[in-house]
Amino acid sequence: MFKIGLTGGIASGKSTVLTYFKDKGIPYIDADIVAREVVEPGTKGLEAVVDAFGTDVLRDDGTLNREALGAIVFHNAKKRQQLNGCLKDHIQNRIMELTAHYEELHTPVLLYDIPLLIEGEWYTMMDEVWLVYVNESTQIERLMSRNGLTEEEALARINSQMCLEDKWSYADVIIDNNGTPLNLREQLDNIWDERIESVL
Structure with missing residues (x-):
């Protein structure tokens, strides 16, 4: 079984990425x-x-x-x-x-959505680690809009987690979610073609 650990910070878009693979029929474990x-x-x-x-x-x-x-x-x-x-x-x-x-x-492929994938050392049992990356200003903007937080509250939530840049060295795949939904979709289509289809 090919095990993929999905990680990223708060408001990075992990849920959107997870939904893409869920819609393709890939089973998943959601730590939340x-x-x-x-x-x-x-x-x-x-x-x-x-x-x-x-x-x-x-x-x-x-x-x-x-x-x-x-x-x-x-x-x-x-x-x-x-x-x-x-x-x-x-x-x-x-x-x-x-x-x-x-x-x-x-099951040929299993996706794990674990916020503390790196910190909790879950990455050691994964075949690959995928990081959903956004810059801090995008995180703040999304948290303020989505959760109705002040900028200070949004920053506190972001700072309560491991810095996304520190997770880069653990990642086999980096999914850049700073762009448009279409740009994200294109990246996910490529990942599907290159990394998933062959193991199904």
């Missing part, structure tokens, strides 16, 4: 979805988060209040590391379960 699953009510993951951050991060119905948790971790690197530490094993175990499932199905 897994991260939501492991903190559902009654899970050990949610229990670990509450133990670390207190009941203020819970809604009245017992579900995780993501906004409250986000407000704590986005501006505090130590708290962010603490959160990642709480959930790392739960997320890792679930991703490995899903990988085994796709291997049993003899």
Whole structure:
């Protein structure tokens, strides 16, 4: 099974890239979805988060209040590391379960959308790493427009992640998403022809 790790910063356009390959029938594992699953009510993951951050991060119905948790971790690197530490094993175990499932199905290509692909050393189990790249000004513009953030809030979110330029050395493929949607589509068509079709 050919394993591709997709990475990029916040508002880089990873979702658009993922949708392209999803529409072509390529199965994928989305770490953000897994991260939501492991903190559902009654899970050990949610229990670990509450133990670390207190009941203020819970809604009245017992579900995780993501906004409250986000407000704590986005501006505090130590708290962010603490959160990642709480959930790392739960997320890792679930991703490995899903990988085994796709291997049993003899899936030829599997795409992983993992925000912490490099930082969490997931890249070591990939055959290739694909980086979706945009410059910082584009990230800020998209975050302000898409999420209604101020420039300061957008920068805080960007700075809470590993710098995109630092990820370049890990990447086998760099997808430049600073241009138009058509330009992105052309790059993805070329990647499909050159790297995917041959392994299907």
